[in-house]
Amino acid sequence: MLIDKIFKISLQNTPAQAEPSVINVYFINEPPRTLIDTGIKSEPSIDALRNGLKAYGLDLTAIERILVTHGHIDHYGLAKRLSSISSAPMYVHREEQGGLQRIINSLDFRRHVFLRNGGPETMVDAIEKLAISAMGFADNLEDVLFLEEGEVIPFESTMLKVIHTPGHTPGHLCFYLQKEKILFSGDHLIKNEVPFPDMHVVGSSPPFHYMGLKEYLASLKKIEQLDISTAFPGHGEEICDVKKLIVGIFDYYQNLINRVSLSLSERKTPFEIVRELFPDASLLFKIFGLYKILGILEILKEKGMVEWEEKGEKDYYFSRGK
Ligand SMILES: [Zn+2]
Ligand SMILES: [Zn+2]
DSSP states (O other): OGGGGEEEEEEEOOTTOOSSOEEEEEEEOSSSOEEEOOOOSSHHHHHHHHHHHHTTTOOGGGOOEEEOSOSSHHHHTTHHHHHHHHOOOEEEEGGGTTTHHHHHHTHHHHHHHHHHTTOOHHHHHHHHHHHHHHGGGOOOOOSOEEEOTTOEEEOSSOEEEEEEOOSSSTTOEEEEETTTTEEEEETTOOTTOOOOOOOOEEOSSSSOEEOHHHHHHHHHHHHHTSOOSEEEESSSSOBSOHHHHHHHHHHHHHHHHHHHHHHTTSOBOHHHHHHHHSTTOOHHHHHHHHHHHHHHHHHHHHTTSEEEEEETTEEEEEETTO
16 A cells, blocks of 8 residues: 555754644655655754664665655755755646745835835845844745646656645645545645745736735645545644645635625725734734735635725735725
8 A cells, every 4th residue: 555655754944944744754665765845954843754764674765755845944955965965856836946045035125015016124124134043944946847737747656746736835746645645735735724825926016906816726626626535734633634634724705705805895995904904923924824815805806806006115005995
């Protein structure tokens, strides 16, 4: 049974990242032996991975192939180092190439976008600091091979199907063992959680479009069609009832959409909505909240339910008819 050859190894996340504190990587012990995601680049992380494999009588050189679900450092930080130890090629979706470096390269643009949306300077400074300090926990995601939607990754006795699930990041991938009804869900599905969507800013001048949430919900619909008995996520426990989790996430967003609509009887910046709906959230969760709100405003704007206007280089939204 292939399921007996799937080893879950849990590694510590960065100290700054209080939540989630643990990242799961999965080793499929069938030729070509494959690691799905890697954890951050740190000595404790590589030691834990080494020990995790040792428990099965293997070492790091047993890795023949590295698949990366997406370009967040907890999922790829160690990839280059592992690849140099084992000579395993690294695979990722084209849009995730570079990983964190892509964000670092676009810091000025992101600052502009956060400020337009009513984000305070202090928050923008804090995000930049966080991004720059995170650079120490990952080697650049380069010299990689690309995977695309529908591609098939062969093993001796089975195959893994590549499923492009944009949303959490533009090039997020899930890997599906169709025969075994197993999904490696990365950060697309996490038990008892609603993963945050990417901002995914589209456009070069205002109004910008924020596509992350719309893409995420479309990807959820795609996953809902699959026959899955167990999903192995990038964080937390295995998910046995995938359909129920997906329904819960749709409900969560429907509820949030309603609350945002109600809140827009007065004109507001997106960050004012974040403050109103997530008053007690930490800085990091306010940022994730902003990504959700921007995604919701995009959906409502498209449906003609909210209007956008620019004033003093800030973006304001309000319900139609007000
Ligand atoms: Zn992620
Ligand atoms: Zn993650």
